[in-house]
C-alpha cells in the first residue's frame with residue numbers, strides 16, 4: 585500500500601513508518617519538524633517538509649500519488665502545555681486534523697489510522713475499557729476526542745474507514761530509534777536524563793493522589809507494541825469501517841515505581857523533588873486492552889517495567905543528545 589504518514593519524523597510515527605517499509609509498504613512522511621527530527625525519518629521513506637496548516641502543500645502532497653491510507657500522528661502532545669495555551673492545541677490537533685480529513689477524502693483516500701490517547705477518559709480507579717466514561721481532564725485529551733468524533737462523521741458522510749488507537753503512555757526504544765521530545769516532559773526519558781548527568785532531579789507532580797504510594801499511576805506501552813497495533817489496525821481497515829481500541833499493556837505503574845525501576849536499571853540514585861499536583865493530571869489511567877487482543881490478535885510483548893527501562897536506557901546511553909550529533 586501507499587501510506588501517508590503525518591508526524592513520521594516523531595517518536596511513534598517514525599517507528600511505525602520504519603515497520604511499514606519493512607512490511608513492504610511505500611511510505612511518504614509529511615512533517616513540519618516542529619518537534620520531530622529529519623534524522624528519524626526512516627531510510628526508504630519519501631519526506632515532505634511541510635505543516636498540516638499549509639493547505640496548498642497538503643493538497644499537493646496528497647495528490648502527488650495515489651495513497652491508500654493515512655496514518656495521522658502529527659500533533660502537539662504535552663498535556664500540561666495544553667492547559668496553558670489551549671488555542672494552540674485546538675488549532676494543531678483538531679483544526680489541522682479536520683483539514684487533513686477534508687483533503688484526504690477529496691483525494692479519494694478512504695482509510696485513516698488516528699493516534700488518540702487515554703487522556704480522552706475520565707480518571708478511574710478501575711481499568712479502562714473502550715466503554716468507560718469519557719471526560720478529558722485536559723485540553724490535549726479534548727482535542728483528540730473532538731477528532732475522534734469528527735472521524736465518525738467523515739465515516740458516515742464520506743465512507744472514510746478509520747481506526748482510533750487510544751495509546752496509553754508510549755515508552756521504550758527500538759534499535760537506533762527512541763524518545764527525543766524537546767522539551768522532554770515524559771517521565772522515563774526525564775529520569776534517564778538524570779542518570780546521564782543531564783539533569784539534577786526528577787519532579788514528582790502530586791504525592792497526595794488516592795493511590796497506594798500517593799503518586800499518579802499510568803499504563804506504559806512499549807513502542808514496539810504500539811507499532812504492531814498500527815500494522816494490525818491498518819490491515820483490519822480492509823474489511824472494517826470503524827474501530828476504537830485501547831492500546832495499553834494493562835499494567836499500571838506509579839511514578840515512584842518507575843523511578844525505583846530506573847534506579848535499579850541505571851545504578852543511579854535519581855534524586856526527586858516532590859511538587860504540588862499539575863493541572864490536568866488524573867490519578868490513574870490504566871487500560872483494559874482486551875478488545876484489541878480479541879479482535880485483532882494483538883499481544884503486548886513488554887509488560888515488565890525493567891525491560892521497558894532497559895530498552896530506553898540503551899537508546900539514551902547511545903544517543904545522549906537524541907537525534908542530534
Ligand SMILES: NC(=O)c1ccc[n+]([C@@H]2O[C@H](COP(=O)([O-])OP(=O)(O)OC[C@H]3O[C@@H](n4cnc5c(N)ncnc54)[C@H](O)[C@@H]3O)[C@@H](O)[C@H]2O)c1
Pocket residue numbers: 590591592593594595596597614615616617618619620621634635636637656657658659660661676680699700701702750751752753754755764765
Ligand atoms: N508519546 C505518547 O506517550 C503518546 C500517548 C498518547 C498519544 N500520543 C499521540 O501519538 C502521536 C505521536 O506522538 P509522539 O510521542 O511520537 O510525538 P512527537 O512529538 O515525537 O511526534 C509528533 C510529530 O508531529 C509533527 N507535527 C506536529 N504538528 C505538525 C503539523 N502541524 N504539521 C506537520 N507535522 C507536525 C512533529 O514535528 C513531530 O515529528 C501524537 O498524535 C500524540 O498525541 C502519544
